[in-house]
Amino acid sequence: MTDDPPLRADARHNRDKILAAAEDIFLERGAAVSMNEVARHAGVGIGTLYRRFPTREDLLAAAYSDRFAAFAEGMRLRAEEADPLSVLRTYLEELVRHTVVYRGFATSLGIVLKTGTAGCIATTAVGQRLLQTARDAGRVRADLGFDDLVCVATAISLTVEQGEGAPARIAHLVSVFMEGIAVRPPGPAAS
Amino acid sequence: MTDDPPLRADARHNRDKILAAAEDIFLERGAAVSMNEVARHAGVGIGTLYRRFPTREDLLAAAYSDRFAAFAEGMRLRAEEADPLSVLRTYLEELVRHTVVYRGFATSLGIVLKTGTAGCIATTAVGQRLLQTARDAGRVRADLGFDDLVCVATAISLTVEQGEGAPARIAHLVSVFMEGIAVRPPGPAAS
DNA sequence: TAGGTAAGTGGAGCAACTCTCCACTTACAG
DNA sequence: CTGTAAGTGGAGAGTTGCTCCACTTACCTA
Known part of the structure; x- marks a missing residue:
């Protein structure tokens, strides 16, 4: 630009x-x-x-740019995988994992992703694409936006930061978001 | 104490x-x-x-104490309702509604709830109880803790704050977390 | 009612921070 | 070699969070 x-x-x-x-x-x-x-x-x-x-966010974004670029590239390669939900889950987990690398970064995630750094643009773009794919496949609620994903990643990063044991907790919280809080009614197991 | x-x-x-x-x-x-x-x-x-x-959190907690106390009392009265999921949903919605009253409060929610104010203690206690009830009834994931609920409330409050039209958005996001992101496999409609 | 004293008060002041501004310095095109 | 636009560093202005302590005051006690 x-x-x-x-x-x-x-x-x-x-x-x-x-x-x-x-x-x-x-x-x-x-x-x-x-x-x-x-x-x-x-x-x-x-x-x-x-x-x-x-601004601090500009500096953070620049410092993160390579990391985010590599992450986005990795996800881009997996974009065509069979199960769009599982790719989306991985995307969220990885995004959080990268976010908690710097303690205290979580609150800035939303702002940083909008700074226009190459890595941030790529990360946003691939995330939107994964979400779109899952939506097109009817695997994800139609009313879910990319901003919602960023919000969730932020919240998870926040709690993980101020809590203790990290990696298991990330997976758990992402799973809560993906599968929901309620137990599924026991129906015929669809693939 | x-x-x-x-x-x-x-x-x-x-x-x-x-x-x-x-x-x-x-x-x-x-x-x-x-x-x-x-x-x-x-x-x-x-x-x-x-x-x-x-600390600022002490002040925030004190300022919120009455609000939280009233909220907790209201929820306590509904704790025995037939559908534990619906009560839990209401709890989440209300918790978010109260959280977004002060702009910028969302990030402090977790800390404030641990300050030991009467209202905060009551809010935590009733939330834990509602969760336990729903868990006992098998209506909620067994691995879900109260901290997870707080995390969810934080996440929702964050996006609602920085987004526009509020109350419908709260209900929507709570529903996303309650039912999950993924579309339910089309099975026989269980109640 | 008076008087002693522990509880409470206010704000000067320190340390740390963000961010601006501008007199000086320097790379590099011509 | 030189003119100049680009770049530099740090003094300093304006904010904060928080402490500390000389003063003031409510309240108990006799």
Whole structure:
């Protein structure tokens, strides 16, 4: 969409330093770490940081871009699988798994996905496509939107973060969302 | 649990002023408003506010206590109704409805419910009881805990907040979680 | 009714944060 | 080599959350 003018060599170098430092420090101290600290850790001035990444979400999105791009590509390859519900479940589980990599990232997920980073665009696009496929196959309620999926991923990430044992809990909560709370009435088992 | 010593008359009066101001200002500006502003609006010093409510969650919980207490009492009266699923659905809907009263409260719901306020204790207790009843009747997944319900309520509150038209959307999302995302296999319609 | 005292008060002040602005520096095209 | 547009860093303004403590006051006791 926006093809920004190419960066000068020194600027590009600083950008890389910032991203490397952000990755480090977000992993270690969570996504709410102060911008000053990121700048100091990267060895650049605070002004430089803000010039390149005007908001925290921009920085988070950039730091996540590769991760999200790889995730989206992986899901794209599975998009044509036989069972669209199972692919959708995997998508949700993975999205949460990536979200909880940085502690405190969950609350920003919705905003970050809208920043327009390559990885975020790809993640959104493939998610919408998986949902559409499942909907077309009549396997998913017609009134379910992609925003609902993001909402669910956010909530699960939030609880997983502030609770203890993670991976099993993610699968469990995704399953609650997929299968519902109520027990299915015992009918003829359809495939 | 903790039966704190009774407050002096002036302290009690200030506490009431703070709660009234908090209610006002949370309604108008959301749950993230600054503590300074709450104190100013209440006409007390910031020190007084912090002495009485050491954390924002404590203040939120206190401001919500009456609301939650009334809600819990209402649900308690319906606990013996014939259909435990329908009561549980109502519980979820109401919990969300109360949560979205203050914009930005959703993310704190889990923490606030654990603060030990009378209303919060009652709300938790009645929710656990409704869930237990539904579980005993085999109408709800056996692996579903109260924390999961809170997680669901958080998720719904989050999307409702940032979306538009509210009450229908709440009912819709609650239904998504109650019945699941997947379309039911077309079988003989069980009641 | 007075007086001692523990409880309560308010706000100055500190530390930490976000973000802007601009005087200086530097890469690079011509 | 040089002009200049792009880039830099950090001082500083404006907000917060929260503490601390010199003062004030309600309430018990005699």
